[in-house]
Amino acid sequence: MPTTARTYTSPSNRGSVIQDIVPPDAKQTFATIGGRTLPVFTAEFWTSKQRQASSLHEISYRACFKPQLPRFFIDRLTEPCDVVYDPFMGRGTTIIEAVLSGRRAFGNDCNPLSCLLTIPRLDPPPLQDIAERLDRIKLVPRVKTGIDLSMFYHPRTMAEIVTLKKYLSGRKKSGREDRVDRWIRMVATNRLTGHSAGFFSVYTLPPNQAATQANQRKINKDRKQRPTYRDVKGLILKKSRSLMRNVTPDQQSRIAEFAKLTALFTGGADKTEGINDSTVQLTATSPPFLDVVNYAQDNWLRNWFNEIDEAEVARTMTVARSPESWSEGMQRVFDELFRVTRPGGFVAFEVGEVRKKNLKMEELVVPLGLKACFECLGILINRQSFTKTSNIWGIRNNVGGTNTNRIVLFRKPS
Numbered sequence: 001m002p003t004t005a006r007t008y009t010s011p012s013n014r015g016s017v018i019q020d021i022v023p024p025d026a027k028q029t030f031a032t033i034g035g036r037t038l039p040v041f042t043a044e045f046w047t048s049k050q051r052q053a054s055s056l057h058e059i060s061y062r063a064c065f066k067p068q069l070p071r072f073f074i075d076r077l078t079e080p081c082d083v084v085y086d087p088f089m090g091r092g093t094t095i096i097e098a099v100l101s102g103r104r105a106f107g108n109d110c111n112p113l114s115c116l117l118t119i120p121r122l123d124p125p126p127l128q129d130i131a132e133r134l135d136r137i138k139l140v141p142r143v144k145t146g147i148d149l150s151m152f153y154h155p156r157t158m159a160e161i162v163t164l165k166k167y168l169s170g171r172k173k174s175g176r177e178d179r180v181d182r183w184i185r186m187v188a189t190n191r192l193t194g195h196s197a198g199f200f201s202v203y204t205l206p207p208n209q210a211a212t213q214a215n216q217r218k219i220n221k222d223r224k225q226r227p228t229y230r231d232v233k234g235l236i237l238k239k240s241r242s243l244m245r246n247v248t249p250d251q252q253s254r255i256a257e258f259a260k261l262t263a264l265f266t267g268g269a270d271k272t273e274g275i276n277d278s279t280v281q282l283t284a285t286s287p288p289f290l291d292v293v294n295y296a297q298d299n300w301l302r303n304w305f306n307e308i309d310e311a312e313v314a315r316t317m318t319v320a321r322s323p324e325s326w327s328e329g330m331q332r333v334f335d336e337l338f339r340v341t342r343p344g345g346f347v348a349f350e351v352g353e354v355r356k357k358n359l360k361m362e363e364l365v366v367p368l369g370l371k372a373c374f375e376c377l378g379i380l381i382n383r384q385s386f387t388k389t390s391n392i393w394g395i396r397n398n399v400g401g402t403n404t405n406r407i408v409l410f411r412k413p414s
């Protein structure tokens, strides 16, 4: 349990929260947005001297953030057992970090993939059970496949993937799917494509962005490469070991205790009926940005493996081409966040730098929060030197050797 947790429930602290949570050496400037003058703090908030993140997070996902980002706010703006929420949870970074910190976690994403990737890590089975289950699953070396993925996989690897897919699908449909199956599904989904021998595929794009079949043919031609055999079971076991490698017994028992209190939903972030009014102490989230990432396209192979209907996901997904349509959709999300946030609770909303810095997302976001009746406490800009790891795991904004996250911090008046 973090010992540095501080909360700001006393009305006397209002207005000073942001100064209290930033380090004294943070650079302070001001920005006028929506008729308000807001403090802007710049420092290396959640990446310098950072504590090592749990290996459990190491599931790649397009545009995921580092665990240290939600952790920064969890430690400072919540107390043990408070509810921490992410309406756009992606791979579940906020959820896992909240549970590891002894908080109750609520999460939501329009893509069912998010639950498939997050739930198993809230209930990790012993490695022995995973090994035994993999031993029992019969993977055949040859099988008829309904899809041409020969540009990604060796025929034998492909047969193993298809048999595993069928096994997992059968277990789910018959109601016999258990935590071990769910774990294997999560790891296999993560191993489908990538750029090292640790993945099932030949060298391709980083694991969080699947190339199209045509693009992969081109990559193979350019690199003069052909898929070689990859041992599906062996790689699942290896990755399972790696995911668990630094999970301490203390963390295991915290996960067991707090995972039971976790509530995860699949749907639009503007309609989260499963979450009661005034329950959330902190939302730490990163929304889909303006036309930057197409999550449906990036996840096409993962969706295929998990029999997820892309068209269905696309119906709720925010894919906005103009600032106006993005703001319209996000206003509904802010109104919903206001409903679920406790009086005195916070929203840490990440905004990216899009379109070559022509557009400052905070200028769109601040008015949305204010219109939803939140107070805007200011903006935190985290500057970090580029790291190779952040690139591999799909952390975005690695532009010109720096990685910048910008957070707009809101509070619901008490």
Ligand SMILES: C[S@@+](CC[C@H](N)C(=O)[O-])C[C@H]1O[C@@H](n2cnc3c(N)ncnc32)[C@H](O)[C@@H]1O
Pocket: 061, 062, 063, 064, 065, 066, 087, 088, 089, 090, 091, 092, 093, 094, 108, 109, 110, 111, 114, 267, 268, 269, 270, 285, 286, 287, 288, 289, 295, 316, 317, 318, 319
């Ligand atoms: C920037 S990613 C979040 C990444 C997350 N912070 C993590 O660390 O993995 C944005 C997520 O929003 C989801 N999304 C897009 N539109 C949505 C909507 N209208 N409602 C709910 N989720 C949505 C996408 O599926 C994607 O997972």
